[in-house]
Ligand SMILES: Nc1ncnc2c1ncn2[C@@H]1O[C@H](COP(=O)(O)OP(=O)(O)O)[C@@H](O)[C@H]1O
């Protein structure tokens with residue numbers, strides 16, 4: 001069943017410039033879908049519209065069969081719980097003044113009426129945070145550290161744990177590995193893949209890097225100047241009928 005349906009979604013930041021132009025696609029439960037395109041193609045704009053961080057005037061977003069109106073998204077508490085996001089820069093997600101365990105618990109504290117499946121039984125707040133750290137492969141000793149005492153990869157793992165804490169059905173990742181070293185990028189991609197296998201959470205993975213998308217995603221959308229120019233299953237990446245722009249992205253990645 002389709003979890004998310006995006007229908008002819010458009011965004012104009014000003015009259016003369018169309019950042020997104022009638023974008024349509026669907027994400028099914030548990031699916032990993034990649035959105036790839038060069039810088040400025042509209043990827044972050046799409047993520048922001050989905051998360052309600054920017055408004056739109058044209059098009060429609062439907063989640064779990066329910067329309068999410070552009071200006072009233074604050075009303076949709078369930079939507080805000082079900083759709084979580086990870087950004088390229090995890091520093092902005094983690095409050096520098098708080099120890100990691102407190103930042104980790106913010107989403108759960110916002111949804112106090114919800115108990116995630118990994119917390120059946122009674123756990124103190126600290127134990128909950130430690131459990132979350134272990135879920136993303138971090139030592140529980142990290143709980144008492146501050147963000148500046150963690151590496152980029154560790155911080156990104158904490159942001160992932162934070163997003164997972166309330167068991168979203170869709171995780172939107174906007175260039176989550178772009179600022180990490182190559183070896184750490186691969187580790188984070190593996191982590192996301194493992195999580196996806198065990199939780200049946202859908203992932204919308206946004207990247208300028210077609211290799212990262214190929215690592216994680218079953219289906220790929222190619223965005224160019226605000227339009228989807230190609231759409232295919234990963235197995236068809238090298239198909240002769242791919243859009244010339246997709247071929248150029250593949251070729252550029254091979255040359256790097
Ligand atoms: N708040 C904004 N106001 C005006 N233009 C914007 C704004 N945010 C993004 N843009 C423009 O929209 C286009 C798409 O940007 P963005 O969605 O950030 O692309 P990407 O994430 O693919 O690099 C770019 O040309 C960018 O300059």
Ligand SMILES: [Mg+2]
Pocket residue numbers: 043044045175
């Ligand atoms: Mg971006």
